[in-house]
Amino acid sequence: MGRNDALTGMGSVQKAFALLDVVAADERGLSAKEIAAALEMPLPSVYRLLKTLVESRHLVHLKDQSRYALGYKLHALDASLHRQVGTPSAVARLVLELHSRGDAAAYYAVHRGDHVVVAHVVDSPTRRRITPMGFGFNDAAHATAFGKILLAGMDSTQRRAFLARHGLPSMTCNTIRTVEELERELHQVSEGGIAFEREEFMLGSSCLGAPVRNAAGQIVGSVAVSMDAADFDQRSAWIATLLRDTADKVGRALRATTALPQRS
Amino acid sequence: MGRNDALTGMGSVQKAFALLDVVAADERGLSAKEIAAALEMPLPSVYRLLKTLVESRHLVHLKDQSRYALGYKLHALDASLHRQVGTPSAVARLVLELHSRGDAAAYYAVHRGDHVVVAHVVDSPTRRRITPMGFGFNDAAHATAFGKILLAGMDSTQRRAFLARHGLPSMTCNTIRTVEELERELHQVSEGGIAFEREEFMLGSSCLGAPVRNAAGQIVGSVAVSMDAADFDQRSAWIATLLRDTADKVGRALRATTALPQRS
């Protein structure tokens, strides 16, 4: 009864990553014993894993506290991830400019594989980004401005597949809940060239997004900003023109760099 | 003949991380076949690993290009690493101030386990950091200003053990090569409260560092700057006073935050 997918094999590999997660969850790192308890594994097995992970520098052993904590290899991997996602510096500059000119947290999102992913964010202490929506965020495309832009840019087959994979999880009481309503919304997005998101992802925050197109006219990315829901109405008109301007510049910057990004 | 340490066990775990490295090395991700070739593994085994790594979100499958690339879980792990290394925001602000006031790439380094580690860097396009010396850098303490500061803060037993572990690899023709010479240098560092590094890590770049102390007077960290070797002589006096000032402020900031950091 009910599909069970837990057993995909590679038990030891899964345990190794589970161990990393457990260690990552603690602010200060954990002792071997605590890890064993958390994973419900015998101590010697935990030590075996720890040894290989320390050797590969994915963990470090803080001998003085007999604790284990995350290692520096993980930073190198994240740096490689950033390289692969690859926001050109010209684009990063434009997003920064969007942040300061619009006085709001600014985002740049793209297609990557099956996902709509945030590739770059610029915010500041006074204009904070929506908390979970940092680099790598790839949920709830139907409830974000840049997500709507990128969904609107997919053909209906792709979009159907995408929505079948991800569903329409409700984030707030304003989140769009049905495919029909979403399709209507996306139609308006295509018409207007701007996506609105009014407290659909998080109460108190609203967003605006605009499409970035490649030379072929395909929508390959989106720039967006988030702001307090209270400011939304009075600022949206100015922000919309700013976004359109920024999106055009980003598109031009992309076309200037080597290979033009393709849509998924 | 010759110690062989390759077989620490957990073969599949090692292979999983080797696979991550191989994928990370490529700018655009790799196909399963390319990975198999790089690791000299049969295809089915590679697919098994890929499947579990994609499931755990350490990799993503770019179906449209039939490529595999790094996944977003790695960013989450790096974020946790940053939390664990934990540079308080007050300290980060002071390093930023050091960067702008000193008009030079600015560093903050601490003890972490067996290593001297760069915990925070602020640089800019015009005042670039020394390339490998980013967050997480933990090599060649004997050839860096902050490394000398932290070495000088260790007692002689700890220092001997540290040097035995790491040796004195030569980075440039100016790198200190003998323990005796290093001890003399560290003595001067202790006396003067400032560490100098003149093209000992990289030709063309020189550094200055100052010690950060906890309430007990132990050296728990170091602030440092790097600059063009050509500018070194004329700027070092002013930079030194600036560093001392910054280091004092950082020490005070640390004491203001909850638990005082202990030395290794």
Next chain:
DNA sequence: ACTTCGGTTCTCGCCCGGTGAGAATGCCCG
């Protein structure tokens, strides 16, 4: 110096599950 006590490593059979060749499936492109 002797003991105690965590932390860490080692020993050693058992047998689980990772392994790899090969074939099957599915998909895209012509």
Next chain:
DNA sequence: CGGGCATTCTCACCGGGCGAGAACCGAAGT
């Protein structure tokens, strides 16, 4: 409809991961 490529499946073999227990080690405590 057919060939080529990516991906998954099947299956028998046996390497190596597993866990209990003991040994080792260094750091207090008495």
